[in-house]
Amino acid sequence: MVYFDNAATTKPCKEAISVLNDSLLKFGNPSSLHGLGLEASQIISLARKQIASSLDVDDSEIYFTSGATEANNTAIFGAASKLGKRMKKIVISSVEHPSVSEPCRILESKGFDVVKISPQSDGFHVEDFVNAVDENTCLVSCMLCNNEIGAMLPVSEVFKTLKKKYPQTILHCDFVQGFLKLSLKQKELHADMISLSGHKIHALKGVGALYIKKNLHIPPFIYGGGQERGFRSGTESVPLISSFGAAADAMYKNLDANFHHVQMLSEHLRCEVKSLDGIALNSPSDGSPYINSISVGNIRSEVLLHFLEGREIYVSSGSACSKGKKSKVLTEFHIPDSVADSTIRISFCPENTIEEVDLLLEALKDAKNNLVGIK
Numbered sequence: 001m002v003y004f005d006n007a008a009t010t011k012p013c014k015e016a017i018s019v020l021n022d023s024l025l026k027f028g029n030p031s032s033l034h035g036l037g038l039e040a041s042q043i044i045s046l047a048r049k050q051i052a053s054s055l056d057v058d059d060s061e062i063y064f065t066s067g068a069t070e071a072n073n074t075a076i077f078g079a080a081s082k083l084g085k086r087m088k089k090i091v092i093s094s095v096e097h098p099s100v101s102e103p104c105r106i107l108e109s110k111g112f113d114v115v116k117i118s119p120q121s122d123g124f125h126v127e128d129f130v131n132a133v134d135e136n137t138c139l140v141s142c143m144l145c146n147n148e149i150g151a152m153l154p155v156s157e158v159f160k161t162l163k164k165k166y167p168q169t170i171l172h173c174d175f176v177q178g179f180l181k182l183s184l185k186q187k188e189l190h191a192d193m194i195s196l197s198g199h200k201i202h203a204l205k206g207v208g209a210l211y212i213k214k215n216l217h218i219p220p221f222i223y224g225g226g227q228e229r230g231f232r233s234g235t236e237s238v239p240l241i242s243s244f245g246a247a248a249d250a251m252y253k254n255l256d257a258n259f260h261h262v263q264m265l266s267e268h269l270r271c272e273v274k275s276l277d278g279i280a281l282n283s284p285s286d287g288s289p290y291i292n293s294i295s296v297g298n299i300r301s302e303v304l305l306h307f308l309e310g311r312e313i314y315v316s317s318g319s320a321c322s323k324g325k326k327s328k329v330l331t332e333f334h335i336p337d338s339v340a341d342s343t344i345r346i347s348f349c350p351e352n353t354i355e356e357v358d359l360l361l362e363a364l365k366d367a368k369n370n371l372v373g374i375k
């Protein structure tokens, strides 16, 4: 089988599975004062250290969550609750994941002014974000890498400028599709809060983290027994957290080699696709090599997806999160509806090979010859 749906989720790596197995039997409650509790809390401390060092931040700035959806919700509602009494404006990009855009929609219904910045025909412009922000802006939230087409957003430049101009405004980045794929750390992002997800980097599903800059004092989103230093209550899932730490550690060690390998795969795919009649590349040339969006003839995405599945090649139609719903994100990126309807997303991981890309290319050629016109 050829798995090209890594932006949706990844296969757990051997490092993650190995620590997961070990920690399943170290079942103490990390809050318990006896030895079993201590053993469990040490596993969490190690994972926290591993995540913190891959972002080059202090351990105390990492809070574990159930995933990036929770991290994004926590960041957005937290910023609104901290500053929103007097600062009622929120600025986001128009291509955010629903776990950012939906909380903002809820805040809009409660009186916040949510401004969405759209890409121009040549991509996002720093000044479009900067000009939208004013002294009443409590939060700017911007993803680094778009999950549907891999376009990169100018987070570093925007946040660096805003930090100087509006030091009060909280800057949040959904870093899910960039974390440990692109060599960027917190200092380069200039973000006050950063959301991460475990299952996009070969850990298990159901775990993620939120980086919060020291002394930012964001109020908790989940209240209870006071775990995660009072910020995120609920008994920690030690096995999931340990898998996240181990996967991050393994990805961090191989970040550059992985990037070059995936870049080679992506260049091969993009170059071959360009030479094929009737197949359009939707991803920008300077986007992440991990995510490649293409449209094939006028074959509907789902028809092509199932044709490829018949050959045991797994891709996604646009974004898995939109589950077949028409993607507004593709429209935002100026992709015409007729092309968007035929879009598939091919997302790589370092285990993918050039031979697998060739299998896909062969299958795409066959699909084009056999399926064109099937709606």
Ligand code: PMP
Pocket (backbone or CB within 6 Å): 007, 008, 066, 067, 068, 069, 070, 097, 099, 143, 146, 147, 174, 176, 177, 196, 197, 198, 199, 207, 208, 321
């Ligand atoms: N943000 C982005 C950009 C994503 O791609 C995803 C996963 N589709 C999420 C947030 C949500 O992550 P999780 O599945 O960990 O809740």
